[in-house]
Amino acid sequence: xxMRDAHATAEKALRQLATGTQRFEGVVKAxxxxxxxxxxxxxxxxxxxxxxxxxSRLGMPRAAVHSVLVQPRIDKVAELRHLVFRGAAGCRVxxxxxxxxxxxxxxxxxTTARAHDEAAVTEAVxxxxxxxxxRTEEAAxxxxxxxxxxxxxxxxxxxxxxxxxxxxxxDGTLWTCEVTEGGGSLCGLHPGLRNRAVLRxxxxxxxxxxxxxxxxxxxxxxxxxxLGTSFGRPGGQEPR
Numbered sequence: 175x176x177m178r179d180a181h182a183t184a185e186k187a188l189r190q191l192a193t194g195t196q197r198f199e200g201v202v203k204a205x206x207x208x209x210x211x212x213x214x215x216x217x218x219x220x221x222x223x224x225x226x227x228x229x230s231r232l233g234m235p236r237a238a239v240h241s242v243l244v245q246p247r248i249d250k251v252a253e254l255r256h257l258v259f260r261g262a263a264g265c266r267v268x269x270x271x272x273x274x275x276x277x278x279x280x281x282x283x284x285t286t287a288r289a290h291d292e293a294a295v296t297e298a299v300x301x302x303x304x305x306x307x308x309r310t311e312e313a314a315x316x317x318x319x320x321x322x323x324x325x326x327x328x329x330x331x332x333x334x335x336x337x338x339x340x341x342x343x344x345d346g347t348l349w350t351c352e353v354t355e356g357g358g359s360l361c362g363l364h365p366g367l368r369n370r371a372v373l374r375x376x377x378x379x380x381x382x383x384x385x386x387x388x389x390x391x392x393x394x395x396x397x398x399x400x401l402g403t404s405f406g407r408p409g410g411q412e413p414r
Contacts, residue, residue, distance in 0.1 A: 176230045176242060184222040187244040198222075198246075201282070202229050205241035210280045215247055248349050250274055250341040252299045253285040254310075255361050256318045258336040259371040261395035265332070267318060268398055269311075270361040271295050271342070285339075289361050299342060310346040321353055334375035335368050364399040371395060 175183040188198055202225045204212040214225040222244065229242050253272040258265050270289040277284055290298050300307045318338050326332045337356030341349040360368060374395075 176226045180226045180230075181219070181223045184219050184226055184244075188219060188222065191244070191246065200245055200247050202226055202242060202244050204229055205243060210282055210284045213280075213282055215282060248341050249343065250283070250285075250349075251344050252290065252342045253351065254314055254340045254342050254348070256314065256338045256340070257356055257360060257363060257368075258318065258322060258338070259367055259395055260332050260334050261371065261374065263394070265322060266367075266395060267315065268363055268367075269314075270363075271299055272361065287359075287361075300346070301344070306346045310342065310348065313346075313348055314340055317348065317350065321350070325353070334371045362400050364401055366396050367398065 175186075191198070191200070198219075199215070199217050200222070202214050202216060202222060206212075212229060214229060216222040216225045226242060226244075252274055255270050255272060257268045257270075259268070260266075273286045273288040273290055274283050275286050296302060296304050296307050300310070317340070321338050322332065322336060325336055333355070335356045337352075337354050337359070339351040339354075341351045343349075356368070
């Protein structure tokens, strides 16, 4: 569609987003976009037409562009990540606010691998508004519970580990950014928590009958421990 008539495709995309076609701020990105690569901002149908042509022709090395996504632009102040681990007593949710920063080689601000220090979140993300932070985090927990129910219904059982990422706007509005397995990117959380949850899941329906084997009793999750200060979390934090 883009190669045949980019302008008509742009108008159609904005109509489907239930907006006017003259003034609308959004982003267009290649379907395989990762970490802000091949993501371009636009304002209105004319810019969208140009950016659709760019996005359809450019891509990561050795990657063909088969689809292009158009969506509203979300100006975030942070990315809130919920890491969910399933233990004997149910699910435990650990959270981290990731720092958003700009890079010269990307058009839009990116979520970094650095987390805000817990003590500075209220000021850095919510402008000192503690009540807004409380409301935002309550809404995030409610959304995460819904995502967990969705994952359980889709997979036939609760996943051992799940990570849900939310874009946080200045007024506390949340947008789900990603629902993933949460295997490698733990935002500075000690991997022992993930490892124990996965091991427990593997043994949940298996009993070998050998005395002293860990499958004979429920494996509980270890305490929470954050690694170092490079992720913005206090190093050597006691389990809680």
